[in-house]
Amino acid sequence: MKSRSGMGALLLAGLLAGVEARAEEEKDGHGWDITVEANTDFPLSVGGRLGVESPWRLRLSTSLGYLPAAYVRAVNDIAVELGAYGRNQADLIENALKNSLVWRTHVGWRPFPGAGLYVEGGYGLVALGGETNAEDVLAVLTGIEPPFGESVLNREYRVRSVLHMLDVELGWRWGLGAGWTARTALGAAFTLDSNSRVEPQFEPGLPVLVNAFSRLAEGQLDRTFEKYVHLPVLSLSIGYAF
Known part of the structure; x- marks a missing residue:
């Protein structure tokens, strides 16, 4: 016994x-942590985010969303009001980027075991957005003379851009109980490189001139993005940790 x-x-x-x-x-924050979130990174995207934290509090996250036209418009209105750039540049940015796909991948660290403070940095991609513009509108927005002598009427061009961005972020995550989490962060996104495409949506009678106009417009788009599209980013998320 x-x-x-x-x-x-x-x-x-x-x-x-x-x-x-x-x-x-x-208590010490050890163990693997996987969190799925619904999030917005204003003014860049609305979508979802997957985050992983290691036992050493090293973090990896990736998010996928889209860029609403309203987000671009809000930032442009503020920038124009403050004199950062003109209305033509604002309209050019909106026409080329709205409704784009946005993918962001970050690595980071949560330095204090008992606190939700974290820092992250990484890469952002903005692509697959844009819209079709009439030639006269595109010429006004870019300041480039349209091809003279082209016989096709109602000439339109598809305008699309791909931005490669550097992201930085300082944030805080809270545990809400029963696995639920909330997160907020303040950061910035800087355009490192832009690759734009201006494609005629018609069969040109003077292809050399139309192609020259398209290439000049692409160069103007890229210069505009690389000069002006550097944004503060406010992130808000609700998630569930496994």
Whole structure:
């Protein structure tokens, strides 16, 4: 009987030690953490985000969303009001970027075990947006003379751009209980490189002139993005941690 009582005591002590170790592990932030979030990175995207944190509090996140036209318009209105750039540049940026796909991937670190503060940085891609513009509108927005002598009427061009961006972010994550989380962050996104395409949506009678106009318009688009599209970013998320 004493032997069985001793074994029971040992088992109980082992269980208590395991529970204590698990509690200490959670307190210190050890263990893998996977979080799925619905998020917005204003004024860049609305979408979803997947985050992973290692036992050493190293972080990796990736998000996928789209760039609403309303976000671009809001930033442009503020920039024009402040005199950062003109209405033509604002309209050019909106026409080329609205409804784009936005992909962001970051690496980072949560420096303090008992706090939700974290820092991250990484790469952002904005692509597959834009719209079709009439030639006269595109000429006004870019300041480039349209091809003279082209016989096709109602000439339109598809305008699309791909932006490669550098992202930085400082944020805080809260545990809301039962696995639910909230997160907010303030950061910035800087355009490092732009690749634009201006494609005629008609069969040109003077292809050399039309192509020259398209290439000049692409160059003007790229210069506009690389000069002006550097944005503060406010992130808000609600998620669930596994």
